[in-house]
Amino acid sequence: MDSSSRTVEIVALLVSPVHAFEGRPADGPAPEPAGTARDHVTVRAGLGLVGDRYFNQAAHRRAAVTVFDAAALDPFGAPDPHLTRRNIVLRGFRIDELAAGRDRPGALFSLDSGDGPVRLQAFRPANPCAWMDVSVGPGAFRGLRGRGGVRCGPLDDGVLRLGPATLTVHR
Structure with missing residues (x-):
């Protein structure tokens, strides 16, 4: 199997136990729950990120982890x-x-931030929603179309950390 690797930087990790965007964007988001920004996350194959609201949710198995380009x-x-x-x-x-x-x-890829590779199936x-105009800034909803990230299913157990990482696309 061919693969190509490159060095990337993991600049943010987020595990959210609750959905912060409910209701209408004009009402504003719910307060951020404590502990959502992390310096590392634990990934479980077929389940998602430990502590996240989509962890072990059957309806989200193919969308348990979202990866985004800063x-x-x-x-x-x-x-x-x-x-x-x-x-x-x-x-x-x-x-x-x-x-x-x-x-x-979707592609099969892996991220390795020092604790071993974690494979993800894209x-x-x-897709961005109208909440992006509230949380990121005016025009973000339209401006992030086609750049809103990728919903993935994790294939391996592992740990991902902030900082330098190797992203490998497996072909």
């Missing part, structure tokens, strides 16, 4: 990447290119 935020003044509410935010790779399309399956795009 460069997509640059046109908005590079706000705090946690505001996107994506689980893993990295810099150095256009992650949206790995999502499944009409004529192709499935569908993580």
Whole structure:
């Protein structure tokens, strides 16, 4: 199996036990629960991120982990990447290119931040919603179309940490 690797940086990790965006964007988000930003996350194969609201939820097995490219935020003044509410935010790779399309399956890729590789199967795009205009800034809902990240299913147990990492796309 061919593969290609590159160095990336994991700039944000988020595990959220509750959904912060309920109701209408004009009402504003719910207060951020304590402990959502992390310096590391524990990944469980087929289940997701330990402590996250989508962990072990059958309806979200193929979308338990969302990976996002921090460069997509640059046109908005590079706000705090946690505001996107994506689980893993990295810099150095256009992650949206790995999502499944009409004529192709999503890619298999791995991230290794020093504790061994964690394989993720990319499935569908993580399309932005109107809440992005509230959390990231005006125009983010439209500006992040096609750059909202990728919903993935984890294939390995492991740990991911903030900082340098190797992203390998398996072909």
